[in-house]
């Protein structure tokens with residue numbers, strides 16, 4: 218049967234992305250009925266929304282014609298999913314407080330269907346304790362939140378978490394929820410009830426607005442671990458540097474570019490029960506990246522770059538005290554020689570519980586390839602695994618985590 222969503226468009230500069238979102242959903246055969254909040258109408262018009270959705274657009278609770286024809290109760294009941302994008306700080310507050318003073322909030326109160334909320338706002342508004350409290354409340358109420366992405370804001374010079382995810386990500390989350398997959402429903406499996414945080418991919422450290430320092434990490438191993446943890450029933454947050462591989466299913470993905478953004482996103486995603494740090498974070502960034510493109514001038518010397526050390530995300534989190542340190546912290550080590558010896562040193566120096574040591578010597582073909590030779594280094598010994606695919610490494614690592622969690626649960630009883 219054809220799936221239908223109600224899309225509530227709040228007032229934010231990101232509302233324009235919803236026009237494309239409607240088109241993409243329609244292409245996939247998903248019916249879209251739009252509710253525009255009063256603030257939303259300031260950013261997109263009922264005319265353009267109606268033309269794209271090919272449905273009447275609902276704007277006012279006391280629009281008697283619309284009430285007679287469909288009514289806000291039917292509007293919410295006839296949908297398979299309610300999506301709020303962009304959700305403003307005000308809309309989140311209304312939802313958390315159970316207000317019903319306009320059509321959008323009334324539909325949200327009247328529905329018995331799953332709700333997906335994609336907040337977008339100024340980073341300071343997002344980080345405000347009131348907004349964070351409201352988001353936690355909504356999560357506790359069973360509403361799925363897609364975290365805003367870190368990046369440049371519409372306001373000049375402002376960066377931070379607050380951007381609406383791009384349309385393909387919104388489409389994926391909507392399709393996933395319409396399919397009744399783990400994101401909405403209660404999860405099952407050995408990691409059910411746990412929050413697993415995974416970092417993956419490289420980081421890009423800008424030299425100037427068009428150039429950057431990067432590395433060859435593909436993100437395949439980290440993404441495979443995130444997918445395996447989700448399959449085992451965990452709620453997974455994947456913080457990923459720039460990669461070209463698809464998002465794993467059933468995982469909340471936060472996209473970042475630099476090591477500094479990675480640290481910020483990881484810190485925000487805590488607390489977690491397990492932290493898996495598979496990202497190939499650049500060890501250095503350019504000390505004073507140019508605000509403008511560096512030009513070459515005939516006869517002048519080539520510019521020299523001076524580098525400063527990036528924060529070590531694994532070490533920062535592993536050495537944390539109290540609830541900010543996940544009870545199980547797993548790092549990765551990329552080594553080209555003396556693999557287990559160097560990994561054991563890293564285990565100590567970074568304060569991790571386990572290190573998954575990869576042999577990345579050029580002969581191994583690991584970087585960018587599909588297979589991996591790893592050793593699991595823990596304080597009480599080393600386990601060497603045979604050559605296997607990155608998906609198999611991920612599945613085996615998740616199985617080891619599940620064993621560890623089960624033992625810990627037993628010991629706690």
Ligand code: CTP
Pocket residue numbers: 416476494495496497498499500527528529530531532547548549550551552563
């Ligand atoms: N790591 C991190 N933040 C950094 C550098 C590394 O979180 N700034 C994490 C990686 O995600 C990985 C582990 O630390 O889990 C080991 O990374 P690796 O690059 O192998 O080690 P380095 O600490 O960079 O040491 P070296 O390059 O000297 O081998």
